[in-house]
Amino acid sequence: MKHILLLFILLSSAALANTPQHNSQNTHKAHSYVGFHGMALILAGDKVLASHMPLYAPPHDYQIVYEVTTSDTHFNTIKSVLKKAANEQRQITILPTKFDLNLLINKKTPTLNVTVFNSHFERGGKALFTTKLTFKNPLYIEKITTNKAQKNAFELIKLTAQQGLVIHKIQSKPSYDSLSLVPLSRGEYNGELKCDAALNTSIDTVLISKLEACFKSVPSYLETKDFAIN
Template sequence: MKNILLFFILFSSSVLANTHQHNSQSTHKAHSYVGFHGMALILAGDKILASHLPLYAPPHDYQIVYEVTTNNTNLKKIKSVLKKAANEQRLITILPAKFDLNLLINKKTPTLNITVFNGHFERGGKELFTTKLTFKNPLYVEKVTTDKAQKNAFSLVKLTEQQGLIIHKIQSKPSYDSLSLVPLTKGEYNGELKCNTAINTALKSKLEACFKSVPSYLETKDLSVN
């Protein structure tokens, strides 16, 4: 009798474990991050940075910034495009071929086929050229959360001893995505890592006043309340 009872206990445990595993796999598949993930490109000194264009919902609910590189010929080409765009305060975006964003979420270093656009690739941007980009160094990977009350939180990423990148953390709706390059002194930022901002037409000027630098990238439209 004891043996029979033990058999049923073990059998039930096995069924429950398999059911849990199946449910976990189904949940994972339901939150697939395979798709087309547009990004903004900016030039930071001698580095090229790619910033994933985040949204509130999967498969785009991650703020991700990587240092990227490519072969010498296209590296010079991209840097030239970015320098000109920065001087004219224009946006340069890229659209990689369909891929799994989990590669970047898990801080892997893939090489992806990408198309470079003058302007926003979804808002009338002009296709410039195609190339391959290697995502060589993860600088910032954070999941977008909308359940935190603090609306104006910023993170500082040290790029070199002389330059840092300030990123606005998306925490509640409505919000915005911004990247500001700031000078560092021996790897330290001498300013304040805060800015009381409202999402309006003066946002860009307010960020510039706070960080003494025109934002290299600023997006509000995709992060308005939906």
């Protein structure tokens, strides 16, 4: 009888071991960050920056900015395209092949196949060419939170001793995603890191003017539609 009871316990333990458990690892897989993650490109001096185009919901609820590079001849082409786009106040975006955003969240340096688009890749943008980009230097990684009362918070990222990047932190709706290049003096920013530029109008030009007045430069990137109330 004792042998039968022992056998029953061993069989029960084996069955439990093979039963999927609702642990943190399985929960993480249920909230996968694998997907198509579009990004905006901007030119900052000799650096090319890629900014993840976030949304409020997973798998896109992270603001991420990386310095990117490529070893092929397309890098000079990218710089030329970005310089022209900046002069004409146009967007240049990229769409990498499907990948896990956790690579960037965890500050890895992957090389990804990307398609470069003239304008927004989801809003009529024209594909220009494909290339490989290496995400070589993480500059800013922040999960979007919507439970903070302050809606106009900014972060300053030092790019060089002469140039910085001001990032608007996306919080509760309505909000916006913006990147503004600002001059630094020996690595220090002499302006104020604040701006009363809440998204209270559907006209982007009003918001652009407010940000320009605050940071003395037109935003290099601005997105409002994805962060409006509706």
